[in-house]
Amino acid sequence: MLVFVGMGLCGLEGLTLAGLREARGADWVYLEHYTSLLPGLNLRSLEELLGKPVRVVDRRVLEEGPGEILERARRGKVVLLVPGDPMVATTHVSLRLTAEKEGIATAVIPSPSILSAAPGLTGLQSYKFGRSATIPFRDNPSTVPYDTLVENAARGLHTLLLLDLRAEEGRYMLAGEGMEIMLELEERMGKGVFTPDTLVVVLARAGCPDGKVRAGRVRRLKGEDFGPPPHSLVVPGKLHFLEEEALRVIGGAEI
Amino acid sequence: MLVFVGMGLCGLEGLTLAGLREARGADWVYLEHYTSLLPGLNLRSLEELLGKPVRVVDRRVLEEGPGEILERARRGKVVLLVPGDPMVATTHVSLRLTAEKEGIATAVIPSPSILSAAPGLTGLQSYKFGRSATIPFRDNPSTVPYDTLVENAARGLHTLLLLDLRAEEGRYMLAGEGMEIMLELEERMGKGVFTPDTLVVVLARAGCPDGKVRAGRVRRLKGEDFGPPPHSLVVPGKLHFLEEEALRVIGGAEI
Numbered sequence: 001m002l003v004f005v006g007m008g009l010c011g012l013e014g015l016t017l018a019g020l021r022e023a024r025g026a027d028w029v030y031l032e033h034y035t036s037l038l039p040g041l042n043l044r045s046l047e048e049l050l051g052k053p054v055r056v057v058d059r060r061v062l063e064e065g066p067g068e069i070l071e072r073a074r075r076g077k078v079v080l081l082v083p084g085d086p087m088v089a090t091t092h093v094s095l096r097l098t099a100e101k102e103g104i105a106t107a108v109i110p111s112p113s114i115l116s117a118a119p120g121l122t123g124l125q126s127y128k129f130g131r132s133a134t135i136p137f138r139d140n141p142s143t144v145p146y147d148t149l150v151e152n153a154a155r156g157l158h159t160l161l162l163l164d165l166r167a168e169e170g171r172y173m174l175a176g177e178g179m180e181i182m183l184e185l186e187e188r189m190g191k192g193v194f195t196p197d198t199l200v201v202v203l204a205r206a207g208c209p210d211g212k213v214r215a216g217r218v219r220r221l222k223g224e225d226f227g228p229p230p231h232s233l234v235v236p237g238k239l240h241f242l243e244e245e246a247l248r249v250i251g252g253a254e255i
Numbered sequence: 256m257l258v259f260v261g262m263g264l265c266g267l268e269g270l271t272l273a274g275l276r277e278a279r280g281a282d283w284v285y286l287e288h289y290t291s292l293l294p295g296l297n298l299r300s301l302e303e304l305l306g307k308p309v310r311v312v313d314r315r316v317l318e319e320g321p322g323e324i325l326e327r328a329r330r331g332k333v334v335l336l337v338p339g340d341p342m343v344a345t346t347h348v349s350l351r352l353t354a355e356k357e358g359i360a361t362a363v364i365p366s367p368s369i370l371s372a373a374p375g376l377t378g379l380q381s382y383k384f385g386r387s388a389t390i391p392f393r394d395n396p397s398t399v400p401y402d403t404l405v406e407n408a409a410r411g412l413h414t415l416l417l418l419d420l421r422a423e424e425g426r427y428m429l430a431g432e433g434m435e436i437m438l439e440l441e442e443r444m445g446k447g448v449f450t451p452d453t454l455v456v457v458l459a460r461a462g463c464p465d466g467k468v469r470a471g472r473v474r475r476l477k478g479e480d481f482g483p484p485p486h487s488l489v490v491p492g493k494l495h496f497l498e499e500e501a502l503r504v505i506g507g508a509e510i
Contacts, residue, residue, distance in 0.1 A: 006375075009365060013273035016263055016367060018462075020272070085367070087375035093501055096378070100504045108376055110264060110462050112271060112340070115381055116368030120261075120342035123351070126370055127387050131412055134382070151410065157386055207273075207365050246348055249355045 002073040002099045004086035006111025007033075009207025011040035012049055019081075019109045020049070027076035029054045030069060032062055034167035035091060037230045038083035039205055046081075054081070058168065062091055066098070073104045085113030117206045118160045118234055121213050123246025124201075128237060130157035135178045135233075136164045137171070146185040146194070149235055153193045156238030163231055172229035175202040179222045179233070194218070194235065201234040201251055202226055215251030257328040257354045259341035261366025262288075264462030266295035267304055274336075274364045275304070282331035284309045285324060287317055289422035290346060292485045293338035294460055301336075309336070314423070317346055321353070328359045340368030372461045373415045373489055376468050378501025379456075383492060385412035390433045390488075391419045392426070401440040401449070404490055408448045411493030418486055427484035430457045434477045434488070449473070449490065456489040456506055457481055470506030 003022050008014015015023075023029055031054050033041060047054050057069075072078050086092050086108050096106050119126035130152030133145040145161055152159045161182070163173035182194040196219035204212040204226035212226055215236075236247070239255075247253040258277050263269015270278075278284055286309050288296060302309050312324075327333050341347050341363050351361050374381035385407030388400040400416055407414045416437075418428035437449040451474035459467040459481035467481055470491075491502070494510075502508040 006367070008271055008273075010273075013276065014271050014365075016269050016271050017275070018263075018265075018268035021268065085371040085375050087378065088371065088381050090380070090497065093378045093497060097497070097500055097504050110269075110367035110372040110375055112261070112365035112367060113371035113375075115371040115374075116340040116343065117365040119370075120340050120365055120368075121363055123342065123348045125345070126343050127389070129386060131385055132382050155406065242345065242348060242352070245352055249352050 001077045001105045001107070002069070002096070003077065003079045003107045003109065004092055004096065005079050005081050005109045006086045007038055007081050007083050008112040009084065009114065009117060010038065010205065011208070012046055014112050014207060016109065016111055019111060022109055023050050023079045023081065025077065026079035028072050029079045029081065030057050031055070031081040032057050033083045034059050035089040036083040037165055037167065037172055039208055039228065039230065062095065066095055070099060070102060070104065073099060085111050085115070088113065112207055114162065114206055114232060115160070118203060118232065121203060121206055121211070122201050122234055123250050124158050124234065124236060124243050125240065128158050130155065130159055132160040132162065134162040134164055135173065135181050137173065138181060143185060143189065146182065146189055149193045150191050153237055158237045159235045161233040161235065163233070165230070173231070174229060175204065175226055175231040175233060176222055178231070179218050183218070199236055199253065199255060201236065201247065203232045203234065205230065206232065213251050215247040215253035256332045256360045256362070257324070257351070258332065258334045258362045258364065259347055259351065260334050260336050260364045261341045262293055262336050262338050263367040264339065264369065264372060265293065265460065266463070267301055269367050269462060271364065271366055274366060277364055278305050278334045278336065280332065281334035283327050284334045284336065285312050286310070286336040287312050288338045289314050290344040291338040292420055292422065292427055294463055294483065294485065317350065321350055325354060325357060325359065328354060340366050340370070343368065367462055369417065369461055369487060370415070373458060373487065376458060376461055376466070377456050377489055378505050379413050379489065379491060379498050380495065383413050385410065385414055387415040387417065389417040389419055390428065390436050392428060393436060398440060398444065401437065401444055404448045405446050408492060413492045414490045416488040416490065418488070420485070429484060430459065430481050430486040430488060431477055433486070434473050438473070454491055454508065454510060456491065456502065458487045458489065460485065461487065468506050470502040470508035
């Protein structure tokens with residue numbers, strides 16, 4: 001059996017009791033943390049918590065050579081710990097389908113995710129979020145985050161913009177860089193959805209004890225230091241008065 | 256201090272280690288479970304897990320008379336346990352803002368949520384979900400879920416449809432009733448987005464050990480028994496081949 005267990009948003013403490021039970025009961029435990037950044041994760045503490053060794057796997061193992069994982073899952077119970085909510089990355093879906101097609105039972109243990117923590121932590125209504133997108137690094141440019149924002153903004157919806165990462169290179173995009181890339185896209189595309197006057201919400205280390213939520217104009221937040229990654233952005237659409245109040249009271253916005 | 260702690264999707268085990276730590280360290284613990292259904296929740300087991308009494312509060316207390324909660328939060332640490340991810344319900348946002356404006360510090364501990372578990376459990380890509388909506392009971396009719404589906408379908412996006420509940424009356428809408436209400440809306444509105452031929456995914460007890468994911472045509476799934484609530488629906492938009500495969504392999508769809 002192959003069980004995908006979400007580690008949530010921060011360190012070890014985003015693990016649910018269900019996830020902990022599964023991992024403690026597993027014959028083998030693997031951990032990937034390249035599809036997303038899990039700040040404050042300490043491998044030694046994780047092994048102590050689970051009472052067993054944890055093998056860290058990278059993209060190469062998971063995407064090209066998951067043979068050992070599958071072979072073990074045929075004989076016993078394998079838990080694959082993943083940062084954030086499992087199956088949000090295509091890699092996990094592929095691996096799950098490969099296992100199922102080989103007759104290996106699979107299960108998924110949900111955990112906290114930026115997708116629902118973003119509304120939760122900002123006070124913005126979850127049903128008013130349109131589709132989300134990721135802002136890629138400049139060397140891999142894409143208009144998708146801008147197009148997504150245009151589409152959502154036209155309908156008054158909020159947009160969650162995740163920021164690119166390359167765990168192998170230790171690169172994690174920060175809020176300021178994300179805003180600059182969006183301003184560059186604005187300059188090229190010119191639809192007026194992301195300007196220095198646009199209201200934006202920065203989420204830094206969502207779900208961590210030192211997590212931050214700051215709301216304000218791009219002009220003002222662009223140069224601010226929000227501390228270490230992960231960061232993400234929300235561009236609010238049409239605001240209900242309660243949402244506006246939440247951005248003022250929780251995010252310190254001057255609106 | 257007032258800390259909102261998410262209980263996740265099922266019983267006690269959706270609680271995260273961070274949530275458990277907060278609740279164990281609290282001076283007072285409250286639980287509301289009317290904004291969402293937490294299947295398999297046992298109050299006695301919860302109190303044993305936390306090592307302290309838990310006071311259950313209903314809509315009346317939380318929305319009209321949260322005076323005791325706020326007064327205690329001024330003097331010590333209050334944890335309010337909520338089903339699903341906290342702050343998804345407006346009630347939580349209102350209470351949080353009231354507390355903050357009275358100078359009471361607040362915090363939010365995220366937990367698993369149907370918003371991210373729906374992509375996670377179905378294998379549908381999270382960034383392809385448009386806005387979500389709730390299908391209300393027939394005595395409180397609304398075209399919002401239908402309009403939302405029209406809007407998302409036009410852009411090839413997936414739609415998560417949550418189902419209404421009235422915990423006070425013990426009423427929880429099941430997938431079949433949700434589909435019938437959508438078919439009635441289709442008859443009135445006629446845009447062809449929800450017909451007996453529409454592909455739909457039923458999520459029953461998402462995040463529970465006996466949770467189910469079933470994909471198929473409305474005609475076929477409408478009369479099927481998915482067991483006890485909570486249920487929710489996903490109407491897929493344009494499917495990537497990996498998503499199509501996931502619905503076949505995981506959801507048993509014949510597509």
